[in-house]
Amino acid sequence: xxxxxxxxxxxxxxxxxxxxxxxxxxxxxxxxxxxxxxxxxxxxxxxxxxxxxxxxxxxxxxxxxxxxxxxxxxxxxxxxxxxxxxxxxxxxxxxxxxxxxxxxxxxxxxxxxxxxxxxxxxxxxxxxxxxxxxxxxxxxxxxxxxxxxxxxxxxxxxxxxxxxxxxxxxxxxxxxxxxxxxxxxxxxxxxxxxxxxxxxxxxxxxxxxxxxxxxxxxxxxxxxxxxxxxxxxxxxxxxxxxxxxxxxxxxxxxxxxxxxxxxxxxxxxxxxxxxxxxxxxxxxxxxxxxxxxxxxxxxxxxxxxxxxxxxxxxxxxxxxxxxxxxxxxxxxxxxxxxxxxxxxxxxxxxxxxxxxxxxxxxxxxxxxxxxxxxxxxxxxxxxxxxxxxxxxxxxxxxxxxxxxxxxxxxxxxxxxxxxxxxxxxxxxxxxxxxxxx
Numbered sequence: 048x049x050x051x052x053x054x055x056x057x058x059x060x061x062x063x064x065x066x067x068x069x070x071x072x073x074x075x076x077x078x079x080x081x082x083x084x085x086x087x088x089x090x091x092x093x094x095x096x097x098x099x100x101x102x103x104x105x106x107x108x109x110x111x112x113x114x115x116x117x118x119x120x121x122x123x124x125x126x127x128x129x130x131x132x133x134x135x136x137x138x139x140x141x142x143x144x145x146x147x148x149x150x151x152x153x154x155x156x157x158x159x160x161x162x163x164x165x166x167x168x169x170x171x172x173x174x175x176x177x178x179x180x181x182x183x184x185x186x187x188x189x190x191x192x193x194x195x196x197x198x199x200x201x202x203x204x205x206x207x208x209x210x211x212x213x214x215x216x217x218x219x220x221x222x223x224x225x226x227x228x229x230x231x232x233x234x235x236x237x238x239x240x241x242x243x244x245x246x247x248x249x250x251x252x253x254x255x256x257x258x259x260x261x262x263x264x265x266x267x268x269x270x271x272x273x274x275x276x277x278x279x280x281x282x283x284x285x286x287x288x289x290x291x292x293x294x295x296x297x298x299x300x301x302x303x304x305x306x307x308x309x310x311x312x313x314x315x316x317x318x319x320x321x322x323x324x325x326x327x328x329x330x331x332x333x334x335x336x337x338x339x340x341x342x343x344x345x346x347x348x349x350x351x352x353x354x355x356x357x358x359x360x361x362x363x364x365x366x367x368x369x370x371x372x373x374x375x376x377x378x379x380x381x382x383x384x385x386x387x388x389x390x391x392x393x394x395x396x397x398x399x400x401x402x403x404x405x406x407x408x409x410x411x412x413x414x415x416x417x418x419x420x421x422x423x424x425x426x427x428x429x430x431x432x433x434x435x436x437x438x439x440x441x442x443x444x445x446x447x448x449x450x451x452x453x454x455x456x457x458x459x460x461x462x463x464x465x466x467x468x469x470x471x472x473x474x475x476x477x478x479x480x481x482x483x484x
């Protein structure tokens with residue numbers, strides 16, 4: 048069967064995986080395994096679409112496919128008409144802070160908003176424009192006029208009234224300023240005032256540093272900050288549903304960076320915020336929101352610094368005690384991702400060879416037997432059991448394909464035998480050497 052993939056997706060797959068990162072688009076073309084995880088996720092997605100909310104933790108070792116899973120879920124969710132966004136926890140991005148690090152996470156989420164027609168992110172302006180055009184069409188229909196005529200300033204109050212009506216339905220905390228900024232965006236949209244549109248977007252994305260600057264540009268009293276950003280995420284969730292989407296899915300990766308917060312008080316505050324989000328989702332305090340967190344087993348289970356150090360989270364996130372390797376419970380909040388087995392990696396490499404040939408319009412002389420030889424050599428090298436990850440297997444395989452494409456006379460066997468295994472796992476902090484406050 049011919050490969051059905053877009054050129055843009057093929058290039059994203061090859062370029063990203065060659066650089067050791069997960070592609071933002073096209074991951075569905077190279078997915079192997081994870082059938083039960085995806086079925087469980089799809090079922091949960093349906094519940095969220097029907098008005099529930101969900102919070103999931105995707106736990107696995109370094110290189111086990113956590114980030115890949117999040118991007119695959121994006122593809123599934125956008126096809127179900129969800130708005131999605133991905134962001135990473137970093138030393139400068141976290142759930143709770145009083146020095147701008149929480150609103151920095153919010154800004155990253157807003158920057159990366161994606162929909163099916165704009166899967167690479169940056170879709171917030173498109174969503175707002177689409178909503179405004181929808182309300183303008185509604186006013187035009189109600190008044191039996193053309194979509195061109197409705198742009199006349201005489202109909203401005205009617206359209207503003209429609210926008211305010213929606214905003215009032217979907218906002219709670221911070222709703223007044225949120226509504227004012229939305230109307231400012233509309234004014235910029237209808238009048239072609241790009242500065243006003245950019246200013247409104249800047250406010251909505253949490254990029255204003257001072258209230259004075261925001262008041263000068265937009266006439267609002269407040270800005271989005273560390274203390275109210277989560278309320279704004281909930282406002283946006285309701286807004287997206289109000290304009291016709293199924294819900295809002297937010298994926299937060301690299302949660303080990305919460306574990307690495309050096310002060311116990313600050314770390315506990317972040318876990319307390321995470322608990323608040325978890326409770327909101329499972330107690331029905333917010334509808335149509337799907338939160339996913341990806342991290343290592345250490346981040347989850349370490350009882351000194353991990354989520355299990357916070358007892359209220361530990362009691363909620365402990366694994367079903369009846370679960371075994373044979374009988375898994377994919378409905379629980381924590382999903383532990385098992386590494387791909389050798390057969391699944393073989394299928395993955397074969398798919399990657401096909402995508403690589405498509406991307407470069409070539410047919411490199413690497414067959415199934417060559418892939419088997421490559422895998423045998425890789426997995427039998429010293430250190431493979433301890434250090435080798437799917438990420439390294441994939442990247443080295445693509446590097447060999449790249450050399451063979453550019454140097455057709457190169458010897459495949461020599462290239463494979465020269466590969467060395469290195470420990471690519473991130474160096475975690477030595478928790479015993481960190482002073483606790």
